[in-house]
Amino acid sequence: MNEQLQGATTQTASAQPLFNPLSPDFIRDPYPSYDKLRTHAPVLHLPALNGYLVSRNADAALVLRDKRFGKDYVTRITRRFGPEALNEPVYRAMGRWMLTQDPPDHTRLRGLVVKAFTARRVEDMRPKIQAIVDDSIDRVIGQGRMDLISDFAFRLPVIVICDMLGIPETDREIFFKRERTGGRLLDPVPLSRAEIDEANAAHANSEAYFQRLFDLRRREPGDDLTTQLVQAEEAGSKLSNEELTANIILLFGAGHETTVNLIGNALLALHRNPDQLELLKSNLSLMPNAIEEFLRYDSSVQLTYHVAMEDVEIGGVKIPQGDNVMCLLGSANHDPAVYPDHPDRLDITRPNVRPLSFGGGIHFCLGAQLARLEAEVALTTLLRRIPNLRIDDVENPKWRPTFVLRGLKELPASW
Incomplete structure (x- = not known):
């Protein structure tokens, strides 16, 4: 683990750090550490990061929704990594994401895309999503084997977001083959210097591709988000070219990363809990509630960042204005104060599941409805069409070496 963070962690009596987010044991299963945090340090001060880690559900919900907490990206990133971080192209671009903006810029940017994610427009995508899922299964069903991540969970949301952004079908192979390295x-x-260089290079490649896409959609407008945003940029008052580029890259990444992880994590959870798997296969009408439980049980997004916009007290701890506040969504989703009936157990019939996995307040995830629909169609169809599917190794799967975005590198299965 990075030495800077190592010195900032609080330790238990056994001298084990409460928060060690990149250790192999933590990546494999962070939930025992969350239990200790909620018990021993529900608001944990990390001096080296000028920040606080919030692990209880009520405290996290407060930070997500209270106007005393904002994004203030420049303050947050410089206090985390130093002012030199803003010299890196990838960090400068992230500062233009709607996800890292406060009003009025957040309101302006979100308003340009929100209509593409209304409940009606998302539900209208169901036939297309069903066709993509069926095609993905058709490609492999005769082989008797597949990687549930690359062959199944990954293809669906990538194709959907490509459609939404108007990315030509001839270009999509680029995205199927691209390494998923952005989570770090x-x-x-x-990050290490090598990781930053890699991130800058990946950002430059994405920027170059999307600039070509912008040129295409200026010449050949379509019924897609890219055309809509290019026209807003050309209007001159609603969107700068830098904002256009940064937010298209954000929409592409956010449009598939969390859904890949949701589907993969759900499949692993089901196969680790065969009673729940059999219950769901016998009654697929339970799927909508099961999706909420999958979101709660092993969230695709484990943490979200905010900044105290004024001095605030949380859980008896005074947080100074300008300090980072990091909400552990994965921990909040396992808080026994909200889920008293064995929160660490998967229960697809659990009542009143209200996961914080999509955030809250003005930054609630635009694509939440779409992610739920994609997962519902994908899991329902897979269980129906390949009911005898078996994951090769449910005990020791290969997790991606990232913490905030929690997901699997691969998940081989056979039938």
Whole structure:
């Protein structure tokens, strides 16, 4: 683990750090550490990061929704990594994401895309999503084997977001083959020089591709988000070219990363809990509630960042204005104060599941409805069409070496 963060952690009596987010044991299963945090340090001060880690549900919900907490990206990133971080192209671009903006810029940027994610427009995508899922299964069903991540969970949301952004079908192979390395940018520890160089290079490649896409959609407008945003940029008052580029890259990444992880984590959870798997296969009408439980049980997004916009007290701890506040969504989703009936157990019939996995307040995830629909169609169809599917190794799967975005590198299965 990075030495800077190591010195900031609080330790238990056994001298084990409460928060060690990049250790292999933590990546494999962070939930025992969350239990200790909620018990021993529900608001944990991390001096080296000028920040606080919030692990209880009520405290996290407060930070997500209270106007005393904002994004203030420049303050947050410089206090985490130092002012030199803003010299890196990838960090400068992240500062233009709607996800890292406060009003009025957040309101302006979100308003340009929100209509594409209304409940009606998302539900209208169901036939297309069903066709993509069926095609993905058709590609592999005769082989008797597949990787549930690359062959299944990954293909669906990538194709959907490509459609929404108007990315030509001839270009999509680029995205199917691209390495998923961006997650480390969001982790609460500084990156190595090599990791930053890799992130800058990946950002430059994405920027170059999307500039070509913008040129295409200026010449050949379509019924897609890119055309809509290019026209807003050309209007001159609603969107700068830098904002256009940064937010298209954000929409592409956010449009598939969390859904890949949701589907993969759900499949692993089901196969680790065969009673729940059999219950769901016998009654697929339970799927909508099961999706909420999958979101709660092993969230695709484990942490979100905010900044105290004034001096605030949380859980008896005074947080100074300008300090980072990091909400552990994965921990909040396992808080026994909200889920008293064995929160660490998967229960697809659990009542009143209200996961914080999509955030809250003005930054509630735009794509939450779409992610739920994609997962519902994908899991329902897979259980129906390949009911005898077996994951090769449910005990020791290969997790991606990231913390904020929690997901699997691969998940081989056979039938």
